[in-house]
Amino acid sequence: MSTKEPKINETRKRVLDVAARQFRANGYSGVGLRGIAKEAGLKAGSLYYHFNSKDEIVTEVLNIGIRLVHEAVEEAVAQSRAEGSSAELTLREAVKAHLSAFLEWSDYTSANIRIFGQLPESVRMVNVQARSDYEHLWDSVFERFVTDGYVLDAKSVRTARLFLLGAMNASLEWFDPQQGNIEGLADQYAQLILHGLLSEGAK
Amino acid sequence: MSTKEPKINETRKRVLDVAARQFRANGYSGVGLRGIAKEAGLKAGSLYYHFNSKDEIVTEVLNIGIRLVHEAVEEAVAQSRAEGSSAELTLREAVKAHLSAFLEWSDYTSANIRIFGQLPESVRMVNVQARSDYEHLWDSVFERFVTDGYVLDAKSVRTARLFLLGAMNASLEWFDPQQGNIEGLADQYAQLILHGLLSEGAK
DNA sequence: GTCTATAGCTCGATAGAC
DNA sequence: GTCTATCGAGCTATAGAC
Structure with missing residues (x-):
């Protein structure tokens, strides 16, 4: 493969990084093309060489946010299963993979979480399938407990999945990457969803 | 007390209800005074008789969202303690009080959750104290487990509180009040945070 | 590939009539 | 209490020079 065409993709990536950060901080309508262009080091009109519209930029930011996390979790699950790990260990x-990717790419993932609900219908649509796919990946993780002999119906799995993903995604709002320990957080969250708060502090 | 001055407060309330719904759906910058006014049945200029600025409207929406939930949980906790209930039952x-109030006043609470992170500094500041007060209320609920003999340090309490509140607040994004059963959801969420997913489905 | 210039629109806020 | 009218600003998108 060629090692060239660097300029166009470099600029594209820089624009997307800036856009993700600004969408996270200011919301969909609070971000203007002039502001994105300025921080990316070009003029507003020039953005239209790289993208066809503002909505194309936001669509790409949303999809990147989902894809990075999906791939990280999918790989972690595949490797764990290949090693023959239990459902609990998987x-x-x-959880570790989700939190690591989620908090590492926090501008993209936070932009997704924060602005998804306030997008125009047409833009939101293109991200719905990716979200649904990711939820199914998690359902498959939970359903392994049935294979391992636990008694869980589909409704319990769905509730637990919504509970856990909601809790993990909320960490974006308070986690401080300068101070925090992602591995430690992941261990605590996994323990909480599996065995609850009272499992540790025996009476 | 007088039973009059109805008109001014009626309009004010109607404007706030409309604003909360629109902020939830379109974000802080996506909502305009013309749109709020139109849905509330008046003209944009007239809003300035009731409020001094757009930021005063959004500030009031945010504070109402916190206050309604805080009061509901505070009352439930006080009553439970007055009845001598265990930490677990309290x-x-x-959880039941939080979810009930949260989902009943979902336009206000969702507006708060969704747009808080994308507000101008000056507006966000006025809501910070109310949020902190509410978090402390929950810490006091968790700390009762220590009184009841469980071994929990401050760090575990904080992690569990963040985990539970994150999970509960996320329910705004998927809960359907037409179909859902709030009491049932509250029971499942309380069971999950206390004893975990695997407590039910014994192997 | 990036620029300047601009069309057509909406924004928050204010002034003053009624 | 609510209205109309308007200011100055910012918005997305396009056209065309370089």
Whole structure:
């Protein structure tokens, strides 16, 4: 493969990084093309060489946010299963992968979480399938507990999945990457969803 | 007390209800005074008789969202303690109160959750104290487990509080009040945070 | 590939009539 | 209490020079 065409993709990536950060901080309508262009080091009109519209920029930011996390968790789950790990250990690895990717790419993932609900219908549509795919990946992680002999119906799995993903995604709002320990957080969250708060502090 | 001055407060309330719904759906910058006014049945200029600025409207929406939930949980906790309930039962009642108020006033609470992170500094500041007060209320609920003999340090309490509140608040994004059962959801969430997913489905 | 210039629109806020 | 009218600013998108 060629090692060239660097300029166009470099600029594209820089624009997307800036856009993700600004969408996270100011919301969909609070971000203007002039502001994105300025921080990326070009003029507003020039953005239209790289993208066809503002909505194309936001669509790409949303999809990147989902894809990075999906790939990280999928790989962690596949590796854990290849090693013959228990359902419990696999879930612990999935939690670790989700939080690691989620907090590492926090501008993209936070932009996704924060602005998804306030997008125009047409833009939101293109991200719905990716979200649904990711939820199914998690359902498959939970359903392994049935294979391992636990008694869980589909409704319990869905509730637990919504509970855990909601809790993990909320960490974007308070986690401080300068101070925090992602691995430690993942261990605590996995313990909480599997065995609850009272499992540790025996009476 | 007088039973009059209805008109001014009626309009004010109608404007706030409309604003909350629109902020939830379109974000802080996506909502204009013309749109709020139109849905509330008046003209944009007239809003300035009731409020001094757009930021005063959004500030009031945010504070109402916190206050309604805080009061509901505070009352539930006080009553549970007055009845001499265990820490575990009190937490179950607190979860029920939080979810009930949260989902009943979902336009206000969702507006708060969704747009808080994308507000101008000056507006966000006025809501910070109310949020902090509410978090402390929950810490006091968790700390009762220590009184009841469980071994929990401050760090575990904080992690569990962030985990539970994150999970509960995320329910705004998927809960359907037409179909869903709030009491049932509260029972499942309380069970999950206290004893975990694997407590039910014994192997 | 990036620029300047601009069309057509909406924004928050204010002034003053009624 | 609510209205109309308007200011100055910012918005997305396009056209065309370089």
